[in-house]
Amino acid sequence: MSAAETVTVSIDGREVEVPKGTGLVETALAAGIEIPVFCYEPRLGAPVGACRMCLVEVEGIPKLQAGCTLTATDGMVVKTAQTSKLAADGQNSTLEFILVNHPLDCPVCDKGGECPLQDLTFRWGPPVTRNTFPKRTFEKPIPISPTIALDRERCILCYRCTRFSSDVSEDDQLVAQARGSQSIIATFEDQPYRAPFSGNVIELCPVGALTSTQYRFEARPWEIQDVPTVCGLCPVGCNVEATTREGKVKRIGSRNHPEIDEGWLCDKGRFGFTHLRAGDRVVDPSRRVGVRRSETLSWDAALDEAEAMLRAGGANIVTALSGSETVEQAYALGRLLRQGLGAHCAVMPEDVNPALDAFRLPLSSIRDAKLIVILGDDPIVERAPVVDLWIKAARRAGAEVVESEIGAPDGGVAKARDELGERIRESERAILIWSGPAGNGGATIAGLAAELDLAEKPGSGAFHLPETANGRGVADGWAAAADGDEADPEPIELLIVSGDEAAANPDVRALAEQAERVLAISMFRSPVAGWADLVLPGTSYLERDGTYVNLEGRLQRLRRAVIPPCPDELAWIAKLAERFDVDLSPHSPQVFAELSERCYGGIDYSAIGEVAELPERAAAVEVPPAPKAPKRERGKGLRLVSYRPLFSGPAVERVPELQFQRPGSEIELSADDAKKIGAKAGSTVQVISNGTSVALHARVNKQLVKGVARIAAEHAQGLGTHVEVST
């Protein structure tokens, strides 16, 4: 590739060379000069030139120009407010006009102290107001959703939020209404802003007009500390910043990793953190006494009890993992159980397969793809939300996105191979995405990618969207701990349930029925109450140091934002390990150093920066032949496909503000089936299976194959593999 053509621009007398087409704001930055902006935000698409904060003087043009709408051209001579009186007056007037009706309630505004309007007013604005008229007032604050409050008086109408809603998340819910000085930001008929990415508008707002209801009046910027870490609520691994004050997480913000999240977060990642303070949080170890009661134990007593249980279990221990543990935790548990006791048997949260590493790409490459083929049965946004934004961006850029039918017997692989194979092979930058269960931990999609020769093609590759945040890393850590026979022990003397997701897994519950005793590590009481014999407190991703591996295969650092209300897992696992002569550090850097030798090529803990890099593509490995799909059970009616919604799970259940985001009680039907049943969109239908009957609203989804119905897991409880639907 030849070097991009460059142009030379003079800004305030400084010459700067930038690639042709670079925005003027960026060009100025390259020259070390700031052109202040409010409405300009390149991530929202083309500039709109609305706020007029960026006015600059351009030689040869008599009027001041909005710098944000200009691109660098050769020989351009620009004067910003630093050197041009006219531009300075322009910026000053913009601020004066903004402030004519701004309430200036900075002392009680959440944005105060981290507010661009405040900062720019101090630097470029008028020192006093010349307005003698009463200011425009609006009702305030208006809760546009349980998580977002709108203050229309503070709003400066930069349209960042509405542009996000229409041009990035494409939910089109936040709009501008009325005209001129009466313009307001609103939702249609004051309906709540209910969309998976709504919270991003809070961060986009350059003033205190859109604020988080969770953060309102909780802290001032000079009393907080932001901890750079990684979200642990889905496999994307968005880079986040946990704002803490006095030992508590107060909010979660984005920390733009341009290859992973581009600074966007889903509402689960942003607002889900209050589960740390859930009412049923386990903070002390406890032991079951009788059927319903439990008693709190001291840590010494708990470790004694745990030791006794482990000794009694010996090799006949099964460990059920959640996929939310850090790599270090999984490794430490593995060392203790596998080396200490020879207990090799584990129930992994999901399949993982290294075959996919030969087709590895950063998520951002989806945006640049020309052809995207999506396979599997789950909606992408429910499984790995930010991936959905990348796909939307690709579509806007002109990519063709082909979604396979939902409910196809093989996830759509055969059809994709037969009908799209040639095109995928011939297309530049073709990307395959598997979204759903099965898929053999990525082996299926890797197999297809290998068949279509995507390994060597730049910009082409494959993604598998796992279910858990760190299923990959947990498998790595467990495997690195020891080699050994993984035969299923019989009988199961002890079942160790690591984490709340495992505790909620029906298969794990079934194992518990068989197990003599159960030791659970859990953040919350309710999921384990009544069936775990010993409960040890668990911690959250925001309370741990360690590493996670995201769906790209990128190793990222979790940093402890707050001290957990209990010792973290590594601390007591190390203590317990001592009793079995296993030498284990309680500190994640040491644990990582040890395991890194075994599974990450010895990379150094400190080398995983705040903005982690994606490893090179691995050499192709033999893709194992897909195991024969389990025989489908036959049944009456429609075959049921259910998926785990984004807004579900132990964390979301404990955040009252997020309940409005949970999926509606819907059943998706194919057009054919809906017609046959006589179900109109939105009408209520009876769904019967296994003697369970639920009433759900029908929705027609043309992607569904005939004979298949899809329901979010939380509305499909108790339903079998097939459902009968009637009006």
Place this chain on the structure above:
Amino acid sequence: MADTMQLVLAGADERDLTKLGEYKAVGGYATLEKARGMSREAVIEEISSATLRGRGGAGFPMGRKLSLVQPPEAAGKPTYVVANADESEPGSFKDREIMSRVPHRFIEGCLIAAHAIGSRHVFIYIRGEYLAEYEVLKAAADEARDAGVLGDVALIIHRGAGAYICGEETALLDSLEGKRGQPRPRPPFPPIAGLYGAPTLINNVQTIANVPVIIDLGAAEYSKIGPEASPGTVVYSLSGNVERPGNYELPLGTTLRELIYDVGGGIPNGRQLKAIIPGGSSVPVFTPDQLDTPADFDSIQAAGSFLGSAAIIAVDDRACMVQLALRAEKFYMHESCGKCTPCREGTRWMVSLLDKIESGRAEHADLDLLRNVCDRVEGRSLCALGDFAVWPVRSYIDKYRAEFEAHIDEGGCPYGGGSSIEGVVAPIDQHTHSPVAEVPA
């Protein structure tokens, strides 16, 4: 007396040209045939050398726009013709005359323009309030379509929803695309990236209606009419305090004196002329000593204002200029789209200040502040509406300052109840569709 010269409106006094048959009887659509027999380049060349300047207000040569539009083969996209029939400038009512009396000439112009840029789509965006004109235009379009005149061109007439801003070409395009009508930053200009991001020719109704005239007469003949730099005729909308208000098609360059006194019959009721607004309510005002200015693009501009849409408004000596400024500014405040800061906030502030002056509560500092706010809005807004909101007010202050000061010194309007702007502009409540935005007293 200046003679009317009907080119665009030719034949409409004698026949009902809204009927296809009648229009064809005077040679209608023959020019389209002629143009379709010409190469695209030849049509563009003809319009370019006729120096047809945009009649919507800016006076930009249509030939330049045409030659900027990349043909579909080169652009790899379709091209579009959009006719701006959102005539909303107070004082301007020429397009309704053209659409209701010679709709076919306008449609013929659209089709010739479509041929010139290889477009197969013509969109006419017509002001929502123009229901009668819409119906005439629609009937004409249907008749032309049924007669096969359109050929393979789809003609779509889209009614606006009552927003002055949608007369601004990029706001019009957004509105046409189904979005909120707000201007886009330019560049890119519509000929490069317009409707749906495709190369788009967008012109005013009257400009387009001149196209068949030029193709018919030939550029050489057409250029002989009016001044060299802005040849042709224009339909002057004459209104305000004149004996005979109305639309008059005359060669460009007719003087304001001829327009007001000869064509318009002078000021009624023996009153004196106080002010002339030469291009619709948004342009700087002229005083009576500028009556001999020829009303063409360059002469008016040289004299410090704009011909705009050639809407000439005469104001007699009963008018209080503060009241007139307040009335004008309320219009612009109501019509500001709210996208950019200076226009949105500045118009509201200016209304508050004007109201304070008119009601006699102001101090001299308020007048200076108002004048300064004008300067800080002008040239800094996203589109020209910000400038339009400034020019009347600032020019009234600069030319009639004593009147503003008298309001301050005397604690109220020196005319008392005797002033009147009746006949100059409609009362504000006749303009606004929604309650006027509340402005603090």
